[in-house]
Amino acid sequence: xxxxVKPIAILLVxxxxxxxxxxxxxxxxxxxxxxxxxxxxxxxxxxGRDLMERLHFQEAYSHFLKAAxxxxxxxxxxxxxxxxxxxxxxxxxxxxxxxxxxEQVSEGERLLILGVEAGITGAMAKQQxxxxxxxxxxxxxxxSHDFLGTNYFSQQDYNLAIGEYRRATExxxxxxxxxxxxxxxHKYLKNYNEAEEAFRQYIKLIPEDPxxxxxxxxxxxxxxxxxxxxxxxxxxxxxxxxxxxxxxxIATNLNFLQKHEEARSELIGAMEKTSTEEQKxxxxxxxxxxxxxxxxxxAALEVLDKSYRIxxxxxxxxxxxxxxxxxxxxxxxxxxxxEAFSKYTQSIELIKPAALPPEIIKLHxxxxxxxxxxxxxxxxKIREAQQKADLLNDSTVLAENRFQSWNYHQxxxxxxxxxxxYDKAIGEYQRSNLQNPYNLYRIAIAYLAKKxxxxxxxxxxxxxxxxxxxxMEYAFIRKKASDLYEKFKNRQ
Numbered sequence: 304x305x306x307x308v309k310p311i312a313i314l315l316v317x318x319x320x321x322x323x324x325x326x327x328x329x330x331x332x333x334x335x336x337x338x339x340x341x342x343x344x345x346x347x348x349x350x351g352r353d354l355m356e357r358l359h360f361q362e363a364y365s366h367f368l369k370a371a372x373x374x375x376x377x378x379x380x381x382x383x384x385x386x387x388x389x390x391x392x393x394x395x396x397x398x399x400x401x402x403x404x405x406e407q408v409s410e411g412e413r414l415l416i417l418g419v420e421a422g423i424t425g426a427m428a429k430q431q432x433x434x435x436x437x438x439x440x441x442x443x444x445x446x447s448h449d450f451l452g453t454n455y456f457s458q459q460d461y462n463l464a465i466g467e468y469r470r471a472t473e474x475x476x477x478x479x480x481x482x483x484x485x486x487x488x489h490k491y492l493k494n495y496n497e498a499e500e501a502f503r504q505y506i507k508l509i510p511e512d513p514x515x516x517x518x519x520x521x522x523x524x525x526x527x528x529x530x531x532x533x534x535x536x537x538x539x540x541x542x543x544x545x546x547x548x549x550x551x552x553i554a555t556n557l558n559f560l561q562k563h564e565e566a567r568s569e570l571i572g573a574m575e576k577t578s579t580e581e582q583k584x585x586x587x588x589x590x591x592x593x594x595x596x597x598x599x600x601x602a603a604l605e606v607l608d609k610s611y612r613i614x615x616x617x618x619x620x621x622x623x624x625x626x627x628x629x630x631x632x633x634x635x636x637x638x639x640x641x642e643a644f645s646k647y648t649q650s651i652e653l654i655k656p657a658a659l660p661p662e663i664i665k666l667h668x669x670x671x672x673x674x675x676x677x678x679x680x681x682x683x684k685i686r687e688a689q690q691k692a693d694l695l696n697d698s699t700v701l702a703e704n705r706f707q708s709w710n711y712h713q714x715x716x717x718x719x720x721x722x723x724x725y726d727k728a729i730g731e732y733q734r735s736n737l738q739n740p741y742n743l744y745r746i747a748i749a750y751l752a753k754k755x756x757x758x759x760x761x762x763x764x765x766x767x768x769x770x771x772x773x774x775m776e777y778a779f780i781r782k783k784a785s786d787l788y789e790k791f792k793n794r795q
Contacts, residue, residue, distance in 0.1 A: 304358060304517050304548045305487045333443035336409040337379050344373035348380055351387075356480050358514050360387045361579060371397075378404035382416050385423075389579055391621040395659070398423060411440055411447075418450065422457075424662035428703045430454050438467075445471040445478045453484060458705045459738060461488040479508040483518050490522050491738060498522050513539035513546040520552055525770050529556040545576045551589040555773050563597040580617055584610050584626075589773050591629070596778040600637050604630055621659065624650040624667065629775060631674065636779050640681050647674050666707070669695060673710055677717065685721050692718060709736040716745065725753040740769035744780040747787065760791040 351366030382401035388394035418433035452467030482505035489498035520535035550573035557566035594603035631646035676691035716731030747762035766784035
């Protein structure tokens with residue numbers, strides 16, 4: 304499992320600690336400091352850090368919570384509790400405490416806290432600045448490089464990420480997290496030999512943990528080795544039968560093998576292993592993806608409705624909004640624009656009164672405007688879609704948040720495609736998120752429209768065999784892209 308799977312897990316990195324306050328830990332020159340007044344709090348923090356670095360979020364959170372209760376001024380305990388929090392409300396409460404305490408701690412801790420806050424509010428360029436300053440202050444701390452590398456990774460600057468991860472492993476060859484992210488970085492660059500080498504080293508360092516086998520399984524999936532991938536996921540589950548991500552990985556492979564009922568059976572069986580609402584939600588989303596991949600969108604909607612009711616029972620507003628957005632996306636793909644509009648509107652109405660940072664609310668409002676533009680295009684209202692695109696053209700936001708920039712250029716590409724300006728459409732799509740296989744399919748369609756069959760075939764193949772882990776976007780187009788590619792093959 305990649306760090307970014309969890310909503311804020313792009314921030315999942317630990318630190319070597321120097322205790323200030325009562326000096327309850329030995330100093331380590333050149334490493335990021337920690338400020339606490341309690342030896343017990345420090346011990347809980349260290350235990351939580353170790354668990355978090357191995358992606359045991361639930362157990363890690365309990366340790367960070369204990370540390371914060373032991374020392375209510377322990378800023379890093381709060382920020383790490385926010386990273387591993389089980390829901391949005393708890394995340395924000397802990398983050399706010401950490402930010403308020405950030406002026407009372409060392410400069411390294413302050414930069415770390417502000418970097419986490421920037422990431423959660425979508426200010427990825429600002430987060431990069433904070434983490435670069437952290438590396439400048441602590442060039443000999445493997446974890447500072449891991450933080451910066453993960454920021455690059457989240458923005459798909461994989462070569463820059465690789466440089467930071469390699470530096471982290473040079474400083475401490477026994478520090479395991481960078482090997483995981485090195486594997487994923489090389490995977491996305493299609494450097495499969497290097498990715499395999501990194502994952503094998505990851506397995507070697509922590510063979511009693513499930514995640515190394517899980518991550519290697521995802522590489523095998525990407526390479527189209529579905530049975531071997533399933534076997535590696537089974538190894539992860541042999542280590543830890545409650546490692547939910549591996550059940551989802553097995554189901555994804557089974558979808559690709561056209562064994563959709565078997566995939567959903569795997570997910571339903573895994574539900575007995577869950578201990579949190581978040582895990583249940585993840586399994587239900589995977590079940591919805593399986594139905595959509597099979598072309599059964601109504602069944603997918605029923606599963607998401609069940610997930611929504613579970614999430615509403617704990618009043619997790621942000622995730623409720625996310626589920627409604629997913630339902631709206633399915634309706635939009637099915638050509639049911641009125642139903643799509645209804646779900647997206649319900650989503651944004653949930654966000655308005657919620658106790659969320661204004662930056663997050665602003666991002667959701669921009670997303671709503673983006674979706675309304677896509678609904679306009681589905682109804683052939685090109686002028687209205689362009690008007691909304693003009694409103695989204697905020698240079699400051701697009702520079703600060705690469706995800707917003709990708710979405711904006713994807714919209715411009717779709718507008719150009721509807722206007723039959725195929726060269727412009729291709730250019731705009733090339734500036735969107737190319738790790739999204741749907742955009743690869745959009746490029747294939749644009750090339751097909753301009754009768755460039757060679758390029759259309761190339762991108763249809765890329766989209767069809769992207770083998771993306773548990774992706775609704777991929778489920779929307781996998782069969783379409785495969786059918787298109789097969790038509791090209793049959794013409795040869």
